[in-house]
Amino acid sequence: MTQLLIRRELLNEIIDHCKEVYPNEACGILAGRGGIIKKIYRAVNVDDSSVTYRIEPFQVLKNLKQDGLEMIAVYHSHPHSEAYPSLIDVERASDLDSAYVSIYVIVSLMHEEPEVRAFATSDRKVREVELIVS
Template sequence: MALRLSSDHLQDVVAHARETFPHECCGLLAGRDGRVVRVCRGRNVDESPYTYRLDDRQLLQFLREMDQDGLDIVGIYHSHTASEATPSRTDVARAFYPEAVYVIISLQHPEHPVVRGFRIVDGTVAEEDVIVQ
């Protein structure tokens, strides 16, 4: 199933990637039925240009808020600062939410960011459409 988000949501995740450069950014996309209704900007506790890990306390806070609002994790996003918008081996190994679309924002060419989505299930990667509405 495709991931649908507004242009404002897309601009928000790209801005987050640019703001945290040269480190990777990360966060959750909250919504229903594959449609994003909220961007949850996270803090990358790895503070690394190569990996990301969302702060555990923030994750719990986001999950509580989403539960209260009847929302699900429809996507998990992060940036690649110097590589293409394709999942790395680390991304695949750390993909623990098979129901989510993993959105990668590539800043390999910062003036032209590339955003792509992937479903990652048991180590198998399949590209998913990211539709801006």
């Protein structure tokens, strides 16, 4: 996937969530059908941390299944750093089955205006994915 399309209102939902749990990292899932994002699912950051996150996926995946949607990407926030995957992000992404999730959306709150970027990671390599807001 080289592009990720998202509606402005869904992107705002993500940013609102990230601001609400600040200064901790927020995390959640972008879900949809046929590659189109339909819904945002907030998740609990099990790490309860301002520098890392870990998603508790089971409840989210259950809700997703009930709604008949599939996971498209995972989002999380960087309260105090750039919207770019940290070393830990890359390591943890590489530990997951790459078929499970491949796109990571990162919201940086370090500047006054939130910055949102998307990435694909595999084999510890990071590639930017174009985020198109409609």
